[in-house]
Structure formats: C-alpha cells, structure tokens
Amino acid sequence: MMPLDQLRSQIDTIDEQLLSLLKQRSQVIDTISDIKGELGLPLHCPERERQIINSICSRNPTLYHQLDLICIFRAIFNASLNLQLLKNTKQAG
Numbered sequence: 001m002m003p004l005d006q007l008r009s010q011i012d013t014i015d016e017q018l019l020s021l022l023k024q025r026s027q028v029i030d031t032i033s034d035i036k037g038e039l040g041l042p043l044h045c046p047e048r049e050r051q052i053i054n055s056i057c058s059r060n061p062t063l064y065h066q067l068d069l070i071c072i073f074r075a076i077f078n079a080s081l082n083l084q085l086l087k088n089t090k091q092a093g
C-alpha cells in the first residue's frame with residue numbers, strides 16, 4: 001500500500017472511533033434533554049459551554065489551532081442543542 005493509502009486507512013479507523021464517541025455523547029445528551037424537560041431547565045447553557053471550551057483550550061493537546069478546536073466544539077454544542085430542541089418540541093407537540 002502507498003504511504004498515503006496507509007495514512008488514509010488510519011484516518012478511517014480514527015473517524016470510526018470519533019463516530020462511536022459522538023454516538024455515546026449524543027446518547028448522554030438525549031438523557032440530559034429528558035432531565036431538563038422534567039425539571040423545566042433551559043436547554044441552552046452558555047456557562048457550561050464556556051467551561052468546556054476553557055478546559056479544552058487551556059490544554060489543547062492537538063496540533064489544531066485553538067480557534068479551529070473551538071469551532072469543532074461549537075459545532076458539537078450546536079448539534080447537541082438541536083437534538084434537545086427537536087426532542088422537546090416533539091414531546092410538547
């Protein structure tokens with residue numbers, strides 16, 4: 001195999017792991033959504049998002065630029081918020 005093919009195969013394996021972790025994260029978000037619905041808590045929690053971003057940025061073990069890492073996590077938060085909004089809208093309707 002060409003070195004590029006080998007590296008892409010490595011990326012495919014890592015992407016599978018990322019997908020599995022995102023699956024786990026989305027399942028936890030789903031449960032958080034139920035709890036927030038029961039307790040009437042706001043779905044959006046900017047303070048919690050800030051805590052996570054601060055914790056990640058203070059370490060940034062990746063080679064990615066800090067701003068790009070923030071964008072990745074912001075996209076995850078948005079997806080999580082959408083998931084919670086969809087679920088709560090369905091339950092309310």
Ligand SMILES: O=C(O)C(=O)C[C@]1(C(=O)O)C=C[C@@H](O)C=C1
Pocket residue numbers: 029032043044045046048049076077080081
């Ligand atoms: O911790 C929460 O309250 C969540 O809803 C989870 C989460 C996240 O994806 O980490 C999602 C949306 C909130 O704005 C903050 C954090």
